[in-house]
Amino acid sequence: MSNLDQARVASRSAETTRAALIKAATSVFAEYGYDGGSVRLITQRAMANQAAVNYHFGGKDGLYREVLIAATKTFEQDSFLCPEELDARSPEEALRLYLHQFLLPLVKRDRVSRYLRIFAWESVRPSEAFNAFIMASPPRIFQLAERVVKRFLPEEAPAETVTFATLWLAHQPMFFVRDAERLARAPFALKFDEASLERLVDTLAGFSLRGLGNL
Structure with a gap:
C-alpha cells in the first residue's frame, strides 16, 4: 500500500x-x-x-x-417546525402546533427527539458549555416560542414581558420530555402514546392560553 x-x-x-x-x-x-x-x-x-x-x-x-x-443545523435544515407554518395558523393553532412538536420525543426516538431532550436537560441545569453556545447562536426552540408568544401580546409589549413569556412557554413541554422515564414510574405511572400526547397538548395549551391571555 x-x-x-x-x-x-x-x-x-x-x-x-x-x-x-x-x-x-x-x-x-x-x-x-x-x-x-x-x-x-x-x-x-x-x-x-x-x-x-x-x-x-x-x-x-x-x-x-x-x-x-x-442540533442547530438539524433544526434549521429539517424544518420540523418552520416559522412560516406558525404564521399561517391562528394564534391558538400555532400554540398547539408548537407544543405538539416539542412533546414528540415522548412517543418518538429519532434524532430530533434526542436533540430536544438535550435542550430539556439544559432548561433545568444549564452547563457552561451550553451557555457559551447560546450566547453565539440562540436555539431555535426559543426563537419559535417567542414567535408564538408575540401572537398573543400587543405590539407595544415591553421586551422584558416578551422574554418572560417566551421562557415560560419554552419550558412547558421540556419538563415532560426530560423526565419521561421518571413520570412513567409510580406514583405517576403515566403512559405516553399518541392518544396521551394529544391529551397532554390539549391540557398544556389550555393552561398556556389562560396564562398568555392575561398578560
Whole structure:
C-alpha cells in the first residue's frame, strides 16, 4: 500500500471515529444531560478510546459543542417546525402546533427527539458549555416560542414581558420530555402514546392560553 493510500485509510478511519463519537455523545447527553453524560460512557458506546475525544474535540466541552452545532443545523435544515407554518395558523393553532412538536420525543426516538431532550436537560441545569453556545447562536426552540408568544401580546409589549413569556412557554413541554422515564414510574405511572400526547397538548395549551391571555 502506498503512502497516499495509507493516508486515505487513516483519514477515513479518523472521520469514522469522529462521527461515532458525535453519535454516541448525542445519545448519552440526551439520556443523562451534560453533567451526567460521562466521556467514559460515550467512548464505550462509540467503541473508541478516551484519547480520541481530546484528539478530535479537545475534550468533553468541545464534543458537546459539536452535538449542539449538529442540533442547530438539524433544526434549521429539517424544518420540523418552520416559522412560516406558525404564521399561517391562528394564534391558538400555532400554540398547539408548537407544543405538539416539542412533546414528540415522548412517543418518538429519532434524532430530533434526542436533540430536544438535550435542550430539556439544559432548561433545568444549564452547563457552561451550553451557555457559551447560546450566547453565539440562540436555539431555535426559543426563537419559535417567542414567535408564538408575540401572537398573543400587543405590539407595544415591553421586551422584558416578551422574554418572560417566551421562557415560560419554552419550558412547558421540556419538563415532560426530560423526565419521561421518571413520570412513567409510580406514583405517576403515566403512559405516553399518541392518544396521551394529544391529551397532554390539549391540557398544556389550555393552561398556556389562560396564562398568555392575561398578560
